[in-house]
Amino acid sequence: MYDWLNALPKAELHLHLEGSLEPELLFALAERNKIALPWNDVDTLRKAYAFNNLQEFLDLYYQGADVLRTSQDFYDLTWAYLLRCKAQNVIHTEPFFDPQTHTDRGVPFEVVLNGIAAALKDGEQQLGITSGLILSFLRHLSEAEAEKTLDQALPFRDAFVAVGLDSSEMGHPPSKFQRVFDRARNEGFFTVAHAGEEGPPEYIWEALDLLKVQRIDHGVRAIEDERLMQRIIDEQIPLTVCPLSNTKLRVFDDMAQHNILDMLERGVKVTVNSDDPAYFGGYVTENFHALYTALGMTQDQAKRLAQNSLDARLVKP
Ligand SMILES: Nc1ncnc2[nH]cnc12
Numbered sequence: 001m002y003d004w005l006n007a008l009p010k011a012e013l014h015l016h017l018e019g020s021l022e023p024e025l026l027f028a029l030a031e032r033n034k035i036a037l038p039w040n041d042v043d044t045l046r047k048a049y050a051f052n053n054l055q056e057f058l059d060l061y062y063q064g065a066d067v068l069r070t071s072q073d074f075y076d077l078t079w080a081y082l083l084r085c086k087a088q089n090v091i092h093t094e095p096f097f098d099p100q101t102h103t104d105r106g107v108p109f110e111v112v113l114n115g116i117a118a119a120l121k122d123g124e125q126q127l128g129i130t131s132g133l134i135l136s137f138l139r140h141l142s143e144a145e146a147e148k149t150l151d152q153a154l155p156f157r158d159a160f161v162a163v164g165l166d167s168s169e170m171g172h173p174p175s176k177f178q179r180v181f182d183r184a185r186n187e188g189f190f191t192v193a194h195a196g197e198e199g200p201p202e203y204i205w206e207a208l209d210l211l212k213v214q215r216i217d218h219g220v221r222a223i224e225d226e227r228l229m230q231r232i233i234d235e236q237i238p239l240t241v242c243p244l245s246n247t248k249l250r251v252f253d254d255m256a257q258h259n260i261l262d263m264l265e266r267g268v269k270v271t272v273n274s275d276d277p278a279y280f281g282g283y284v285t286e287n288f289h290a291l292y293t294a295l296g297m298t299q300d301q302a303k304r305l306a307q308n309s310l311d312a313r314l315v316k317p
């Protein structure tokens, strides 16, 4: 089944480039940039990948991102991810990057963007993988800081297609970012937002009504609100679900409890994605395979999930 799932043509719509930083590359970049690390070796670092919630993961994720300093680093990170896409028949990807994670450490916005954009361009030319980059604001920071990030990004507007919202969800509702999302939409960008990962269904309502998003990232807690379920079914609002992430971050205690196939059978436009594959134990195919192993996902269900990912692209072929 793994090989069959791997061969299925699919799109990935929820992937943080910083979360695709494998420990081996992290150590190589630390050496290249002469950065001392708090872990002795790759194995020690991998052992630290045990999380009780989103915040515990984020603390390590931001620490890991510190090895990314030059455009070449961002190129190498993005290229390594694109090679994984090629190996798993991901024919289109819409990855996130978090500029503030880097600009707040003194890495200029254009250093980050130039490396990522060059790799995505080579990915299309050399690997045939199309893409649309999503600039994600960190929700634990202020809206004013998000506004500043959008200002920095506008001179490079052709390099990305949408803005998103990620980082610590609880206590940082979508409403906090209504004005900057209004401005991004007026500038012609699509919008997406993480909502209903750890946060309540109200955050999903806000993302839809206030941020006017095209997709919800995660959204698994929608199942707690029947009126919301009806809306996302009626309007066919895609959810970019990340099964391995949800079990690693204890959104579900184990994969057998995951609700993605229940949602699929109720007519929700759910898709399968890897979120932060270097930290959560696998790329897209591993996420599909976990649904087969734990939930008995059929080939027909896998085909519908893959088709949903192609249908839910912001960048149409
Ligand atoms: N799963 C996730 N939720 C929120 N912010 C993130 N940043 C990277 N991965 C994330």
Ligand SMILES: [Zn+2]
Binding pocket: 014, 015, 016, 166, 194, 217, 275
């Ligand atoms: Zn995410």
